[in-house]
Amino acid sequence: MLGRLERSYDVVVVGGGPAGMGAALGARDSGTGRVLILDREPDPGGILLQCVHSGFGLHYFKEELTGPEYAERFFTKTIDRDIDVVPDCYVSGIAVDSDGSKRVRVMSAAAGLRAVQARSVVLAMGCRERTRGAIRIPGTRPAGVLTAGLAQKLVNMKGCLPGKRIVILGSGDIGLIMARRLTLEGCEVLGVFEVMPYSNGLTRNVVQCLEDFGIPLHLSTTVAYIHGRDRVEKVTVAPVGPDFRPDMSRARDIPCDTLLLSIGLIPENELSQSLGIKLDEITGGPEVSSTLETSMPGVYACGNVLHVHDLVDFVTNEALLAGRFAGERAQGIRRPADNIRIDAGDNVRYCVPHTLSPEREHTIYMRCKRAMKPCRLRVGNLLEKKLRFVVPAEMIMLKIQPDLLEKFQGDSLRIDIVPESEGESGV
Template identity: 75%
Template sequence: MFGRMSKSYDVVVVGGGPAGLAAALGALESGISRVLIVEREPEAGGILRQCIHSGFGLHHFKEELTGPEYAERFITKVIDRDIDVVPQSYVTGLAVDSEGTRLVRVLSERGGLSTIECRSVVLAMGCRERTRGAVRIPGSRPSGICTAGLAQKLVNLDGYLPGERAVILGSGDIGLIMARRLTLEGCKVEGVFELMPYSNGLTRNVVQCLSDFDIPLHLSTTVAMIHGRDRLEAVTVAPVDEAGQPILEKGWDVPCDTLLLSIGLIPENELSLNLGIELDVVTGGPVVTSTMATSLPGVFACGNVLHVHDLVDFVTEEALRAGRFAGEYARHIRRPQDTISLVPGQNVRYCLPHTLSPDRTHTIYLRTKKKLQPCLLKVGDLLERKLRFVVPAEMIHLTIKPELLERFYEDRLQIDLIPLTE
């Protein structure tokens, strides 16, 4: 029930976004009944609430939904299945007592500080945006500079337009979507500037969000300087050299009152760090086994807190799985320990989960370091697949069946992406 919180649960889920909602439902599938979602905002749904554009659900529901529609399908199920959701609340800590019960510290706007007992925990805190400090843009510190996601919240939830003339740094999907959104609302978007020689967003978004509205996309170009005392007045943009450094002599000024930053996302792992959970330096998220278990027993992770996804459909799939394993753990079911470590090889930035067990089917997620067209995906000597096109912005997923691992006796399985010539 919404707003209800008891003293004891089987599973506590930290975060009520797409990952947390699916994890809670996954936990029920394993046969337990008492699940609590702790949510920071006044309602569940996470970032989907402000992603009002369509394009969600093509994999999971086989139809195209807007963010709020996608979220509502899960919120409805969570309400129907009698899962408790406590809003405007934070998990501040976690301890284990001598009998193995997990004690979750919850700080709640209405209920104050309390301790909730449970058998297992799912981390689903999502991610946050990189800010100006992360890319160190020189210049003054006027108002009018914000991340693309914050601007999206201001426009779509609060109904404020952040400015009248905007420049967008970064061509990830959020930046592209916001270019169209601001234009529709009457704000002039001067251009989208991308450090890399290619766009980080989907082709569809480049066409439908930029080309349709004659918004220029400047590749291999960055914002090199910020001007303005109280309010942003202009930015200097400049092409970059091979090392990604701006060539200032070739730069030019773009007058604007708003600068949106769409420069990447970071898994939000303050809680994980406080709990001493081992993190992967590449993904920024916890190291997990094939059951999505972190290094802290009884604590599982899924969604953007684990690694930043590009499609919510995969968050849902991963979170359902993490929830099921957390539910099994709460029922004292223990899976055999993983025996194979999965390691990224040539051109692979990362692959998840970090370890595998030969007894069941695994879903593996990986990301390429660079654009390859075409390439050969190799999983040790077990599996080869030709891929026509891979880019860092698009996660690759594959399934490994237990038959494949049956006669694999090594403890290390490497994944490579080998470029092929056409």
């Protein structure tokens, strides 16, 4: 039921987006009884609710859904499975008792300040957008500079347009989607500017969100200055050299009233940090074992708080797993500790989880540093897999069977992505 808050739960999930709902369902699947989702928004569903475009669910539901449809299917399941969902609340801290159980401090619109007892906690707070400060755009500080995701919420849920003449910095998928969205709402999108020599979004979105509407994409170009006293009046754009510095001799001004930023996402880990949980410098999320348990026993993490995903379907699978292990722990089931560490090798930016156990099948999520095609994914001397291509924008998913790890004697497993030719002459 929506809004009920008991004193004690087996599993408490922080965040009611796709990761949180998946984790809660995973916990119920493990046989655990009392599961609670805490969410700061009035409705669970997280960022999916503002992603009105389609493209969700192709892996998990085998059909193409919009964000709100994907969210609603999961929300319906949480009701069917008797999971308590409390909206309009905020987790302001988690304390650990001497017996290892957790006390979650909840600030709720309906119930005030409360402490909830939990055997396991799943962190599913998602991520937030990088803002102007993260890339230090020079200029004045007028109204009309906002992140693409905030504009998405304003337009798609609150019915407010952020402006009329829009410039977008950053070609991430949210920026591309918003270029189309604002065009269809009657705004004029003057161009998308990307500091890198390639788009950070999917080709599909470049074609269907920009080219279809005649919106120009300027690569190797950035916004070098923001002008305007109360409201954005214009931005100065300039091409960048190999050092990414704007070449001001070739700069030009674009009159506009709004600058949208689509310049990356950061896992939202203030709560994790307040607990002293160890974070991975590259992902910005917690380091986790193969059970998705963080460095604090009984605290698990999944979804964009762990590492930024590009498909919600993968978030769901990861969350179901985190929830299952959190639920098992709440019932006193202990899995053997991991004994193999994963090292990100050549052209691998990161791998999640950080350790493995030969006890069961694993799914490893990873990202490459640069595009390569064709290539080979090499897992120590255990496995080689041919890949047609890898690109940084697309997460690579690798399943590893337990029999493969049983044969493994070492304590660390290195994963490399190497060019096709090198792979053949290799191990």
